[in-house]
Amino acid sequence: MSDPRAPSRPEPAPHAHHLLLYGDDEQFLAAALPFTHDGLAAGEPVFVATTRHNTALLRHRLGSWAEDVAFAPAHWYRTPAQALLAFHDRAHATSGPSRVLGETPWIGLTSDQAREWNRYESLLTLALASTGAWHLCPYDTRTLPAHVLHAAQLTHPTLTTGAAHRLNPAHVTPERFSAACDSVPLPEPPVGCGEFRFDGPQHIADLRAFAARLARRAALPADRIDSLLICVDEAAANAVRHGGGAGCCRMWTTVAEVFCEISDPKGTLDTALAGYLPPDTSHLDGRGLWIIRQLSDAADMRTTHHGTTIRIRMSRRR
Amino acid sequence: MHPPLYTDALLRIWGTADPPGLRLAGQVDVTNQAALVGHLLAVDKVSADVTVDLNEVTFLNFASLHVLVAFAELLEPGRRLIVHTRTGAVAEMLRACGWDRPEVPLTLLEEIPDE
Incomplete structure (x- = not known):
């Protein structure tokens, strides 16, 4: 010793x-x-x-x-x-x-x-x-x-x-x-995945209903669906507040995960540290992104010349 | 029963006198969170703790939870905001933001039904 x-x-x-x-x-x-x-x-x-x-x-x-x-x-x-x-x-x-x-x-x-x-x-x-x-x-x-x-x-x-x-x-x-x-490109969503286009805040409730329907179909447990909806809502509200106002949600499942991606073609989110650090240690106003990372099982956030993409992932395994 | 203070396609808000506070039913999101703020600020918060009943709320966005926490922190010393909920999501958001610490004057009463 x-x-x-x-x-x-x-x-x-x-x-x-x-x-x-x-x-x-x-x-x-x-x-x-x-x-x-x-x-x-x-x-x-x-x-x-x-x-x-x-x-x-x-x-x-x-x-x-x-x-x-x-x-x-x-x-x-x-x-x-x-x-x-x-x-x-x-x-x-x-x-x-x-x-x-x-x-x-x-x-x-x-x-x-x-x-x-x-x-x-x-x-x-x-x-x-x-x-x-x-x-x-x-x-x-x-x-x-x-x-x-x-x-x-x-x-x-x-x-x-x-x-x-x-x-x-x-x-x-x-x-x-x-x-x-983040320099590793995200795999493309599969052809034929679920898609919902939104334009403005009044469409976000329908977007949540769309996501809830697909998540239930994927047999995600009820409490994980609640968490997913908070993440989806926050990502879409972010697009409406800070981005172009319109965007697209794509959803698909694999054996292990449910994927839900919100893309905002006019988004300019700085993603380097987005939502990774606890709000009290970060000088960025990143609480919404922080909650997405905390409530999901993983979230990829990328900004390119095609706008901002937030890909939320929920594990289907308990 | 009193008519709601606020109604839209997603949300209804009633005032409650005893205990003073609000009762909500439906969904709170970016389109109607301002109504929650307005009616919350109009609650008589001098005489007692304030109660917000979310038992019939099926969705509460993160911004609205932030509003509830900010409101709780503006209460008179010794007063608390009591929040009733039937989903675990509110607790999860509070925990993620450190708002479950004892110095935040918000008490969460969960009544989560079995699946």
């Missing part, structure tokens, strides 16, 4: 979002143990949201110290947007420094999903910037695909090995990273 009196906080402090690449249990523990133990010894709240295996390892090696650690409940990482809010709220509920060992569950994600979790990792740095939270993010080099490990090097401003920390020269600003994520 490391000396709890040793300076535990690395310099510079503002970038307290660290990457830990580990290839075996010993490498994981060599960093996770001093991180956790030094935090507890300094009286800081410590929160652990990692894999079942790593939780067991850490509990075992911490011994009685583990009693003071808060371990994440099941399903902590439901969507990237909700995980970001949950970590943000924890950090803001704590006055003074706190520590989080947070390991994103990458296994089984599609490439779309992995891209959004990468983006979340990048944005976490901004969401935590004004708090005293120090995040250490372990990545398992044995099991994770190369593209996930590569992105991790771009999204964390600081690198941790054992108890040593150093600035990450490969780090990319969250603004740039998020914009790069």
Whole structure:
């Protein structure tokens, strides 16, 4: 166990979002143990949201110290947007420094999903910037695909090995990273998908009825339909308020998801950080977009010379 | 029963005296949220907590929830806005915006029917 009196906080402090690449249990523990133990010894709240295996390892090696650690409940990482809010709220509920060992569950994600979790990792740095939270993010080099490990090097401003920390020269600003994520074009909606054109606020109620009908047909649970309708309404109201006033809603389903896309041919939404950051940490008036990201399972927002597109996704799995 | 204070194709709003507040039925969206604001501001909010009954509301847009929160924050110290709802969506929006914190004087009373 490391000396709890040793300076535990690395310099510079503002970038307290660290990457830990580990290839075996010993490498994981060599960093996770001093991180956790030094935090507890300094009286800081410590929160652990990692894999079942790593939780067991850490509990075992911490011994009685583990009693003071808060371990994440099941399903902590439901969507990237909700995980970001949950970590943000924890950090803001704590006055003074706190520590989080947070390991994103990458296994089984599609490439779309992995891209959004990468983006979340990048944005976490901004969401935590004004708090005293120090995040250490372990990545398992044995099991994770190369593209996930590569992105991790771009999204964390600081690198941790054992108890040593150093600035990450490969780090990319969250603004740039998020914009790069959006350079991947969205797949075209399928031919023959449901379509509803609206022109002005008086059509939005009919648009909601259209979306509700298709969502029910896709057997989306009632509470998820309620959430979808709030998202659809907000996206359409956005087009009416800030865009050209007219737009088109397309809806289709896959085995796993219901897609609902609102496009506004005159939209000029700046999408780089749109709706990704909690309203209190963002200087943008992005509450409506924030609610879309929080209430949906995923939302892609793009602005091109064809206008603005907001593609809302709801999982059909419960 | 008193006639509604407001009626359109989507929404009806009634005033309630005891407790002071409003009862709504239908859908609140960008076309009629201004009516909600107007009638909310006309409620007698001096004597007691204010109640907004959304039990018969099938859709409440996000902007209207924002209005309710802003109204709650303008109440006299010690007074609260009590909101009745039958869907989980209101709670979900409150949570997402941090408006479920104890310092926001809004109490949500949910009565969610079983499917």
